[in-house]
Amino acid sequence: MSDLGALTTPSLLVDRTRVERNVARMGARIAGLGATLRPHVKTHKSIEVGRLQAAAGMRGITVSTLAEARAFAAHGFDDITYAVPIERGKFEAVAQMNAAGVRLAVITDDVTVPGPLGEAARQAGVTVDTWVKVDCGYHRCGVDPEGPSLAELARRIGERTHLRFAGILAHAGHSYQARGPTEILAVARSERDVMVAAAAHLASAGVPVPAVSIGSTPTAMGVDHLTGVHEVRAGNYAFFDVMQVTIGSCTADDCALSVLAAVVHRDPKRGTVILDAGGIALSKDAGIADADGVTHYGRVLDVEGRDLGLRVTSLSQEHGVVHVRDDALLTRLGVGARVRVLVNHSCLTAAQHAEYVVCEGTAIVGRWVNHRGW
């Protein structure tokens, strides 16, 4: 054990106690609602966090890259859904992983996919679980839940001897537009109800739906019941972040991820300090505006984690600009001072770093690898 004072800056810090608490709470919550949790590991890409989620009762994982799938499979996670629509360049890798004993399921919303995907599976001698991606209101990907493509796609999958229609799957990304419990609940109900209705519609058209999968952190935190839903694929909740605080999914005390930074410049006349955490260390995700309308790149805390009431307001590659109006604070934040930036969007910031420095309070208790890349 050492402490934060000796770390190089910038470094990515994760508070293990908070991760454990976040993970246990979501595990209990989804189990209590009668569904299973298949956490999206794209937020952390960390085997150790995956193991904490496994201990909290998850069933399988969700990934956003084949690199995540390979890394987790190499550590014994053998039930994986790759939740970016599949295309031909990844068919062979998916088939090979299935041939190696990993249940790597895929998603699609395109009628041209099942034919060649099924052929790749046949050649590898495997059956690939294939979900139909449904647009539950986010309007990014997915078929219309009320249109004819849904049944057609499910049938095309079912017709292929080496594909199995796994069910229908959606992500309520529009929950990030919500503010506060009432708006979150409205999106959560819509995500659930659209998908349960789509499953009923398919069943009445003669296409039984093995499973209904939904998920986003705000809706998973806010939904009132999950009748008709089989699994939830939330991910951000392991770390949370300032965006989730603003949405109303969590409090600042739940946020587990911060970047340790050093002050490298102070200008009393302009009332600014510059940190050595810039657009690479923090990511350039401006997230969503705070409740007061200010868009920023993270809140500034002291090393012990106390909020200094400051925000990182602009970034260049290795510089983060913080405006400081308070003279006493400006005096305290001399060149060489350390602060922590509570990150705006943990999924994006985590991916900027090769590893996590694992902390309990200000004590360093370990390092976790971030399995980046594609």
Place this chain on the structure above:
Amino acid sequence: MSDLGALTTPSLLVDRTRVERNVARMGARIAGLGATLRPHVKTHKSIEVGRLQAAAGMRGITVSTLAEARAFAAHGFDDITYAVPIERGKFEAVAQMNAAGVRLAVITDDVTVPGPLGEAARQAGVTVDTWVKVDCGYHRCGVDPEGPSLAELARRIGERTHLRFAGILAHAGHSYQARGPTEILAVARSERDVMVAAAAHLASAGVPVPAVSIGSTPTAMGVDHLTGVHEVRAGNYAFFDVMQVTIGSCTADDCALSVLAAVVHRDPKRGTVILDAGGIALSKDAGIADADGVTHYGRVLDVEGRDLGLRVTSLSQEHGVVHVRDDALLTRLGVGARVRVLVNHSCLTAAQHAEYVVCEGTAIVGRWVNHRGW
């Protein structure tokens, strides 16, 4: 040699022919203006690009992280300026690298730094070249070129037995606000003239200035003369990018960096396609608005590099959204189609990838490591 069709997506592509041309042109340009070029390798973090720059006549390099300094030093680059203001957490590493035979110079704009920095140098038995960072109009870091701090800081450095006052250094980051040659030239002249005047002011106050260092890609491309300036630290020019096209530093044909991506979703009704290059593969740097006022995350080209007239308009972690109004184009961009995204801000996008796939046309001719981290 293979070709782009077999690559996984997303992949970072670099056009070697364009890099060589860009590097040769800047080398000749700065030599012709009578100054030396100390390229900022933060853009590429690549030993191979550094070697191309060395072949084109550079003298030493500039870095934005100690990780870059270590990586380049390990490959024989022994004359390095670390151009982020130094703070106590890095004193020991800097002293150690100097002790190992690398001339690793630092910059500062803070009067509290020379004392303890000089002490760290003394303990390591080395002399550390130390520049005074001057604010030439960008207003990020640096001392006022007309204020009393400049001479005071130069004197404090000169007083330390184990520091050497290396000169004054500035970066005209405000050149990124310029549009077109006239505005670029105005910033370039101001960057040069402010610094030459500051050096004269210091000399008249009894502080000889060994060197004047300036640099940004737009000003290096646009400046009319460099009388009184010793070195130029441009970096982006090795790759250029869409931002530099918009500023007017280069043309689209100079841009060497793109991200190969696959279409994973197409919606004819909404007129959108989704790429598997999102906020991680491209970075979330929205750069500066195009001439038509549109802010975006890169231009979309076909695999051969022809501009399709499309832009990536929004991003999530592994998804990039492209709006396509043309029906024929939408038909062509089916799921599985490949495109290249000409990147908005090459420094930020490059740092999102562990390696470059080096191309000549559509042929793959090598791989270069990106030395990321801190």
